[in-house]
Amino acid sequence: GESVGLHLPTLSVQEGDNSIINCAYSNSASDYFIWYKQESGKGPQFIIDIRSNMDKRQGQRVTVLLNKTVKHLSLQIAATQPGDSAVYFCAEIRTGANSKLTFGKGITLSVRP
Amino acid sequence: NTGVTQTPKFRILKIGQSMTLQCTQDMNHNYMYWYRQDPGMGLKLIYYSVGAGITDKGEVPNGYNVSRSTTEDFPLRLELAAPSQTSVYFCASSYPGAYEQYFGPGTRLTVT
Numbered sequence: 397g398e399s400v401g402l403h404l405p406t407l408s409v410q411e412g413d414n415s416i417i418n419c420a421y422s423n424s425a426s427d428y429f430i431w432y433k434q435e436s437g438k439g440p441q442f443i444i445d446i447r448s449n450m451d452k453r454q455g456q457r458v459t460v461l462l463n464k465t466v467k468h469l470s471l472q473i474a475a476t477q478p479g480d481s482a483v484y485f486c487a488e489i490r491t492g493a494n495s496k497l498t499f500g501k502g503i504t505l506s507v508r509p
Numbered sequence: 510n511t512g513v514t515q516t517p518k519f520r521i522l523k524i525g526q527s528m529t530l531q532c533t534q535d536m537n538h539n540y541m542y543w544y545r546q547d548p549g550m551g552l553k554l555i556y557y558s559v560g561a562g563i564t565d566k567g568e569v570p571n572g573y574n575v576s577r578s579t580t581e582d583f584p585l586r587l588e589l590a591a592p593s594q595t596s597v598y599f600c601a602s603s604y605p606g607a608y609e610q611y612f613g614p615g616t617r618l619t620v621t
Contacts, residue, residue, distance in 0.1 A: 405549075428608055439513070439599050439612030440552070485551065489608055496567070497608065499551035 406504045415473040417503055419486035426488040431471045434483045481507045510535050513613035515600050521619045522590040530585040530616050532600030540603045541583040545596040590620045
């Protein structure tokens, strides 16, 4: 079946370094993707999104890259800070009537001081 | 706006008990959702609603019921709690046609 998954369950980075979180999706019909951040004890929070007609989108300290050829999505966080420590989810959707987000399992980002 | 609020934050149920998880949003979103999150797993959609009086099943609806009498509220009902329903439950809402969902803080439910 179709699924959205993440390559690594945990990622540990040094404070100040850049972080790269990867996500593979298997539904080639998906045309919209979202990254969420979930801090401990809280609900997921929207970080950034990207549509399939784009390869790259930048936000504040975050960049999302989309490679449709290999169905791969990545989230880059520049100058990682302790406050970036959280679980990160990618989600995909094929937009249209009755479409629903499919969430990946999540990856834990741990920032070392 | 306070966003999406959920009560209670924590609850322990015995097998066979029932309870209602409350969810309220003040953003005037038409669309609302209930998810469960199990350890190491992605969010699974239980039920959703596109407006007052309209609800539909998601991926894992068995053992749950919902109602949507107002735009603001979307309660989730567990009638006969089972250990398999031990999970963290999240309510979310969104504007029609928008895919970004706003999540509540979650309810951690344990069934023993």
